[in-house]
Amino acid sequence: MKQDIQNRADIELLVRTFYEKALQDEQIGFIFTTVAQIDLTQHFPRLFDFWENILLTPNGYKHNVLKTHLDLHQKVPLKAVHFERWLFLFVATVDELFEGKVANNAKNKALSIATVIQVKLHRPTTLL
Numbered sequence: 001m002k003q004d005i006q007n008r009a010d011i012e013l014l015v016r017t018f019y020e021k022a023l024q025d026e027q028i029g030f031i032f033t034t035v036a037q038i039d040l041t042q043h044f045p046r047l048f049d050f051w052e053n054i055l056l057t058p059n060g061y062k063h064n065v066l067k068t069h070l071d072l073h074q075k076v077p078l079k080a081v082h083f084e085r086w087l088f089l090f091v092a093t094v095d096e097l098f099e100g101k102v103a104n105n106a107k108n109k110a111l112s113i114a115t116v117i118q119v120k121l122h123r124p125t126t127l128l
């Protein structure tokens with residue numbers, strides 16, 4: 001039986017495994033590599049902090065994730081198919097590695113945040 005997500009090392013494994021899939025994905029890979037040209041040495045620690053903060057222990061993570069994706073949306077339209085693919089890969093990664101309450105919470109939080117981002121992408125900026 002798989003274990004639940006229990007510590008920072010588990011979060012790191014989750015994020016790294018997800019990115020192995022996302023970066024080479026036919027539908028969303030280019031957004032990370034060609035459009036945003038992310039530097040993984042900077043990007044990964046932020047993602048570790050983000051997920052640790054949500055799933056394990058508050059750590060003061062304060063970046064505006066919504067704004068990050070609104071800015072990205074100005075460079076490339078983030079569409080429903082992109083979010084669906086992102087979620088599919090994320091859920092597949094969680095299920096591949098972990099099982100339990102925190103793992104379920106990770107999938108639920110990803111879905112809620114993806115939903116909020118998508119709703120806000122289609123609202124006038126005055127309502128943000």
Ligand code: HEM
Nearest residue numbers: 028031032036046050063065068078082083086110113114
């Ligand atoms: C269509 C789906 C998505 C795509 C293509 C995408 C892509 C990206 C990219 C390219 C960045 C780096 C932006 C930059 O630094 O220039 C980023 C940052 C980030 N994304 Fe996403 N993302 C998606 C959905 C999500 C969702 C659903 C979540 C959360 C559940 C999320 C969490 C984050 C976080 C935490 C950061 C880092 C923010 C920081 O700088 O601290 N993303 N995303």
